[in-house]
Amino acid sequence: xxxxxxxxxxxxxxxxxxxxxxxxxxxxxxxxxxxxxxxxxxxxxxxxxxxxxxxxxxxxxxxxxxxxxxxxxxxxxxxxxxxxxxxxxxxxxxxxxxxxxxxxxxxxxxxxxxxxxxxxxxxxxxxxxxxxxxxxxxxxxxxxxxxxxxxxxxxxxxxxxxxxxxxxxxxxxxxxxxxxxxxxxxxxxxxxxxxxxxxxxxxxxxxxxxxxxxxxxxxxxxxxxxxxxxxxxxxxxxxxxxxxxxxxxxxxxxx
Amino acid sequence: xxxxxxxxxxxxxxxxxxxxxxxxxxxxxxxxxxxxxxxxxxxxxxxxxxxxxxxxxxxxxxxxxxxxxxxxxxxxxxxxxxxxxxxxxxxxxxxxxxxxxxxxxxxxxxxxxxxxxxxxxxxxxxxxxxxxxxxxxxxxxxxxxxxxxxxxxxxxxxxxxxxxxxxxxxxxxxxxxxxxxxxxxxxxxxxxxxxxxxxxxxxxxxxxxxxxxxxxxxxxxxxxxxxxxxxxxxxxxxxxxxxxxxxxxxxxxxxxxxxxxxxxxxxxxxxx
Amino acid sequence: xxxxxxxxxxxxxxxxxxxxxxxxxxxxxxxxxxxxxxxxxxxxxxxxxxxxxxxxxxxxxxxxxxxxxxxxxxxxxxxxxxxxxxxxxxxxxxxxxxxxxxxxxxxxxxxxxxxxxxxxxxxxxxxxxxxxxxxxxxxxxxxxxxxxxxxxxxxxxxxxxxxxxxxxxxxxxxxxxxxxxxxxxxxxxxxxxxxxxxxxxxxxxxxxxxxxxxxxxxxxxxxxxxxxxxxxxxxxxxxxxxxxxxxxxxxxxxxx
Numbered sequence: 211x212x213x214x215x216x217x218x219x220x221x222x223x224x225x226x227x228x229x230x231x232x233x234x235x236x237x238x239x240x241x242x243x244x245x246x247x248x249x250x251x252x253x254x255x256x257x258x259x260x261x262x263x264x265x266x267x268x269x270x271x272x273x274x275x276x277x278x279x280x281x282x283x284x285x286x287x288x289x290x291x292x293x294x295x296x297x298x299x300x301x302x303x304x305x306x307x308x309x310x311x312x313x314x315x316x317x318x319x320x321x322x323x324x325x326x327x328x329x330x331x332x333x334x335x336x337x338x339x340x341x342x343x344x345x346x347x348x349x350x351x352x353x354x355x356x357x358x359x360x361x362x363x364x365x366x367x368x369x370x371x372x373x374x375x376x377x378x379x380x381x382x383x384x385x386x387x388x389x390x391x392x393x394x395x396x397x398x399x400x401x402x403x404x405x406x407x408x409x410x411x412x413x414x415x416x417x418x419x420x421x422x423x424x425x426x427x428x429x430x431x432x433x434x435x436x437x438x439x440x441x442x443x444x445x446x447x448x449x450x451x452x453x454x455x456x457x458x459x460x461x462x463x464x465x
Numbered sequence: 466x467x468x469x470x471x472x473x474x475x476x477x478x479x480x481x482x483x484x485x486x487x488x489x490x491x492x493x494x495x496x497x498x499x500x501x502x503x504x505x506x507x508x509x510x511x512x513x514x515x516x517x518x519x520x521x522x523x524x525x526x527x528x529x530x531x532x533x534x535x536x537x538x539x540x541x542x543x544x545x546x547x548x549x550x551x552x553x554x555x556x557x558x559x560x561x562x563x564x565x566x567x568x569x570x571x572x573x574x575x576x577x578x579x580x581x582x583x584x585x586x587x588x589x590x591x592x593x594x595x596x597x598x599x600x601x602x603x604x605x606x607x608x609x610x611x612x613x614x615x616x617x618x619x620x621x622x623x624x625x626x627x628x629x630x631x632x633x634x635x636x637x638x639x640x641x642x643x644x645x646x647x648x649x650x651x652x653x654x655x656x657x658x659x660x661x662x663x664x665x666x667x668x669x670x671x672x673x674x675x676x677x678x679x680x681x682x683x684x685x686x687x688x689x690x691x692x693x694x695x696x697x698x699x700x701x702x703x704x705x706x707x708x709x710x711x712x713x714x715x716x717x718x719x720x721x722x723x724x725x726x727x728x729x730x731x732x733x734x735x736x737x
Numbered sequence: 738x739x740x741x742x743x744x745x746x747x748x749x750x751x752x753x754x755x756x757x758x759x760x761x762x763x764x765x766x767x768x769x770x771x772x773x774x775x776x777x778x779x780x781x782x783x784x785x786x787x788x789x790x791x792x793x794x795x796x797x798x799x800x801x802x803x804x805x806x807x808x809x810x811x812x813x814x815x816x817x818x819x820x821x822x823x824x825x826x827x828x829x830x831x832x833x834x835x836x837x838x839x840x841x842x843x844x845x846x847x848x849x850x851x852x853x854x855x856x857x858x859x860x861x862x863x864x865x866x867x868x869x870x871x872x873x874x875x876x877x878x879x880x881x882x883x884x885x886x887x888x889x890x891x892x893x894x895x896x897x898x899x900x901x902x903x904x905x906x907x908x909x910x911x912x913x914x915x916x917x918x919x920x921x922x923x924x925x926x927x928x929x930x931x932x933x934x935x936x937x938x939x940x941x942x943x944x945x946x947x948x949x950x951x952x953x954x955x956x957x958x959x960x961x962x963x964x965x966x967x968x969x970x971x972x973x974x975x976x977x978x979x980x981x982x983x984x985x986x987x988x989x990x991x992x993x
Contacts, residue, residue, distance in 0.1 A: 224836040249859055306747050307754030317930050318975040319938040322949060322968050325956035329778045397846075405848045412854070413942055420851070427854035435855060443847050450846040523896055547900040551893040557915040566911075567901050618901065 251433045259433035260440065269422070276407065276418040279335050283342020283403045288396065290343070291350030295395075296384055298351070299358020309355060316348035320402075321409050328414065338410045338418070345406030346399030353395025357388040393457040397450060404446050468535075469496035470654050471520075471545075471622050475529035478515055489515045490527075491679035497622065500652040502645070504665035505673045506711065508719040510726075512680030513658045514550075517626040520656070521547045533621060546620030550627045554599040554610045561586060561595035563610050567618035585613040588647055605636035612644065616653075623648075623655045629664070637661070641668055649692060662715065666707045667694050674711060677718040677725070684714055780961040785969070788962035796951055796963075798970060805937060805947030805974070808864060812871035812932040813925075816879050819872075820928060821921060824883025834884060845877035850935045853942060862945050867936055874935040875928030882924020886917030922989055926982045933978055937971060948974060 233253060240250040263269050298305045298312070323344055327337040361384065369383045385392070411420025419442060426435035478490040489512040497503045507513045518524035520531050522541035530537050533544045554563050561582045568578035586592055589609040599607050608628055615623065628644075629637040645668050648655050659665050665672045666688055674683045688707055690698055698704060766782045768774045792798055827834045827841075853870055860866040890913050898912040940949025948971050955963040 220832060221836045224832060225840075228837075245859075303750050303753070306750030307757070310751075311754065311758070314976045314979060315972065317934060317979050318972050319934045319941070319949070321938040322941050322952050322971055324941075325952065325964055326968070329961075401846050401848070405850060408848060408851055409938065409942065412851075423851065423854055427857065430858075432858065435858075439852055439855060442851060446848050447843045447846060451843070521900060523899055541900050541902050543902060545900075547896075549893050549896060551891070553893045553897050555894065555897075555912070555915065557918065570901055570903065570907065570911075615900075 248430065248432045251436065255433040256436045256440075259431075259437040263434065263437050263441065272418050272422050275335070276411065276420065279338045279407050279411075279418065280342055280400075280403055282335075282339045283407055284346055284396075284400055286339070287343040287346035287399060287403065288350055291347045291395065291399065292354055292392070294347075294351040295354020296358060296380060299355040300384075305355065309352075312348060312352055312355070316352060320344045320406050321413070324410055324413060327410070333414060335417075338407050338415065341410040342403040342407040346403035349398035349402060350392075350395040353391050353398065354388065357391025357395075358384065360391070361387045390457065393453065397453045397457070400453065401446070401450060404449075408442070468498075470499045470501075470534060471497040471656065472532040472535070473516075473520060473529070474532070476516065476519055476531070477528040478512070478519060478524070478526075488679035490519070491681045492529075493675075493680065493682050494529075495673055495682060495685070497654055497656055499654055501671065502648055502655045502657070502669045503671045503673060504657045504659055504669040505675060506659055506662065506665045506715065507675030507680065508677050508715065508722045509660065510678050510722050511675040511718065512678060513660075513675055514626055516680065517547075517624060517658050521545055521624050523547075543618065544621040546615040546618050546623050548608075548612055548615050548623070548625040548628045550630050552599075552604075552607060552631075554607050554614070556599050559596050559598055560591060560602070560610050563599070564613045564617050566614055571618075582613075582617060585617045588616065588650075589613045590643060603636075605632050605640055608632065608640065609643070612647075616647070616651075621654060623653050624658075625655070626658045627660065628657075629659075629661070637664070644668065645694060662708055662712060663699070666690075666704060666711065667699055672707075672711060674714045675718070677721040683718070684711075686711055777961070780965060784962040785965045788960075788966040789969070792951075792955075792963055792966050792970070796955075796967075798948075798951070798967075801947040801951050802970075802974060803947070805940065805949070808867050808871060808936050808940075808946065809929070809933050809978075811864075811868045812875065812936065813929050815868070815872040816875050816928045816932065817925060820876055820879025820924070821883050823876075824880045824921075824924070825887065827880065827884040828887035834888075838881070838884065841877050841880050845881065849874045850938060853939050857943060862943055864946065866943070867939050867946050870939050871932035871936040875930075875932035878927040878931065879921075879924045882920050882927065883917065886920025886924070887913050889920065890916040918989070922986045926986050929982055930979065933975065937975070 236250065237253050239245060240252045294312075298309050320341065324337065324341055327340040327344070331337040331340050365383055365387055366379075369379050374382065408418070408420040408423075411418040412424040413420075415421040419438065423435060423438050423442070426432075426438060473496065474494050476490055476493045477488070480487045480489055493516065495503075505513050505516065515524065519527050522531075522538065522545065525540070532538060533542060538545070555566070558566070561579055564585050565573075565578040565582035568581055573581070583592070583595065586595060589612055591606060591609055591613065594602065594606070599610065602610070608631075612625075612628065629640055632640065641664055644655075647653065648668075657665070657668065669688055672686045672688060674686065675681065676683045686707065690701075690703060690707075762782050765774065765779065769776050769779060769781050827838060850870055852873070853866070856866045856869055860869060894912055894916055895908070898908045903911065936946075937949040940946030941953045942949075944950055944953045948967070952964060952967045952971065955967050
């Protein structure tokens with residue numbers, strides 16, 4: 211068992227070594243032709259495809275479409291989730307009546323609702339946004355409801371003693387006290403909204419990042435597919451990390 | 466004088482910290498004769514838990530030595546059985562599986578070790594609870610399981626670190642009684658670390674008083690009271706006399722501890 | 738019991754919940770019949786219910802359910818084997834954990850299922866693709882929870898092991914592993930749920946497999962009541978799965 215903390219140097223050295231070995235192995239498999247030629251394209255090809263993707267405005271147009279869809283989904287799903295969470299979290303009766311519905315419907319594969327969404331909202335961005343909303347509503351609602359119940363009861367009593375209106379309670383007491391669970395719920399919600407929206411785009415769309423990926427698949431342009439997937443992963447992991455940093459900042463501000 | 470079973474010589478322990486270093490234990494020496502019940506008492510921060518870990522072999526890197534029957538001991542030793550302050554029963558094992566644990570390690574077959582474990586379970590008064598899980602028991606019962614488990618390894622020396630600290634007063638008194646009974650029956654050499662005055666006087670043949678940090682042995686008090694140490698003995702004048710005597714020493718050290726803590730808080734505030 | 742007293746009990750609340758849901762469905766039925774909602778977009782709830790026995794009989798729902806279940810089973814075996822092993826590795830070698838735990842955490846947040854076109858190319862349109870996606874999607878939580886469980890063992894329990902002079906192997910087998918088991922099961926359950934969700938999702942997307950494919954097929958046939966009905970089945974299956982895994986997890990953790 212190694213004792214003591216490893217220095218940052220050793221950590222980064224190990225990470226670099228891991229990456230180096232992984233990339234080298236990749237290149238070796240690619241060159242050897244062990245697997246079907248194009249399944250493992252050389253790193254050079256992937257790099258070139260990456261450059262091409264980032265170089266054309268087409269990518270950014272599609273990125274914008276997807277971003278807008280996800281943004282709309284998170285806003286709508288977030289507001290609905292927050293409202294539902296606050297309602298259920300503040301009222302024990304309603305919580306016992308309906309919260310199990312949320313908990314059970316939450317872990318279901320939302321993409322199966324897509325045909326229904328298409329029927330309701332058409333084949334355009336509407337159905338993709340609806341997918342995103344369906345995906346992110348649940349984690350945000352569940353997290354908010356739990357957060358409501360964890361609010362220090364005395365803070366609520368303070369609000370009531372000053373005869374705050376329901377809206378004032380929400381604005382001045384509930385929301386500030388729940389900063390952390392809300393951000394946690396948002397992080398989760400954003401993650402699943404991205405997945406839901408993009409999967410919907412791969413299924414039926416002519417715009418967006420998901421569409422680009424499935425198009426690359428259909429054209430069997432493997433380097434391009436890898437490039438797009440890499441970009442997608444970098445963006446979503448980056449967003450998640452940013453939200454994580456933001457949540458740490460808010461944790462520092464709140465009492 | 467009987468030859469010492471446990472001999473602790475010139476134990477000194479330093480801890481390196483960000484602001485210099487702490488001398489936790491300073492040149493502590495004492496010995497425990499076979500069958501003796503010795504308590505070490507001291508205020509919080511006197512290093513008694515450090516001493517416990519050193520004698521038990523869980524902490525290394527100290528000066529001085531620990532010897533069992535004349536032979537120096539380094540690291541944990543089967544002759545020294547440890548009972549910890551915190552919850553230490555294995556939550557995933559039943560009572561009998563917990564108690565049989567040292568026997569299992571020793572390679573005894575299942576039937577034999579369960580039978581042997583039953584003996585020690587009976588000793589601590591938990592017959593009937595063999596198949597229960599620790600979560601089903603009270604805190605006091607769980608500590609009894611921990612004690613039975615350590616006794617099952619039949620150590621030459623039983624080393625206990627404030628085993629009753631987490632229990633309420635009544636449970637603590639009853640358990641203390643039980644442990645003393647067992648000790649007298651088995652003639653178990655016992656070293657008890659405690660901060661509880663009455664407990665120390667009630668259970669021990671000798672009480673060693675430690676100073677506040679750095680921990681040194683301030684005084685050794687021989688408790689010359691009859692066994693069994695029942696309620697009559699506990700309420701006797703002689704008992705009270707011992708308690709008062711030890712409290713004199715302890716009080717000094719305890720106030721030093723409080724002053725020290727206060728001054729540290731003041732310093733921290735001033736630095737801000 | 739008065740209505741008010743009944744309302745205060747937990748079962749009263751649950752009954753209220755169920756009642757309002759049924760009432761809402763009845764309202765929808767009324768609105769569709771009345772023409773306020775287009776029957777071509779939202780079929781009559783009664784029609785959906787009527788479609789259920791038809792789907793069971795004609796579409797071999799049980800077989801498809803079993804197909805999906807097998808995929809989940811394979812994924813769980815892979816998850817248990819690789820996830821726990823990798824988690825134990827991360828625990829055993831502190832340097833590995835410090836270097837890579839954050840990466841595994843990032844993986845947990847990544848949209849792994851979006852790689853399904855890639856898996857399609859590598860494994861073809863087959864069960865293997867579906868199982869691999871399930872495995873990939875559920876791996877991160879198993880690894881993280883295993884490592885967390887092992888390193889979260891209470892120090893006093895490790896000290897007990899040391900006081901009995903256990904060898905490192907004995908410590909691992911008799912103290913660390915049992916102490917970590919509750920966490921490991923939590924991780925496995927999370928991983929399984931992620932796997933199940935993604936497996937059904939991918940079945941739908943690539944039109945292959947069990948229940949997910951059924952929905953896709955019925956949708957492409959424009960069989961609306963059938964589609965809704967099949968979705969209901971999947972919800973039922975996932976709820977059952979969620980509940981079942983919760984029970985198993987509780988049962989496997991004797992008392993903690």
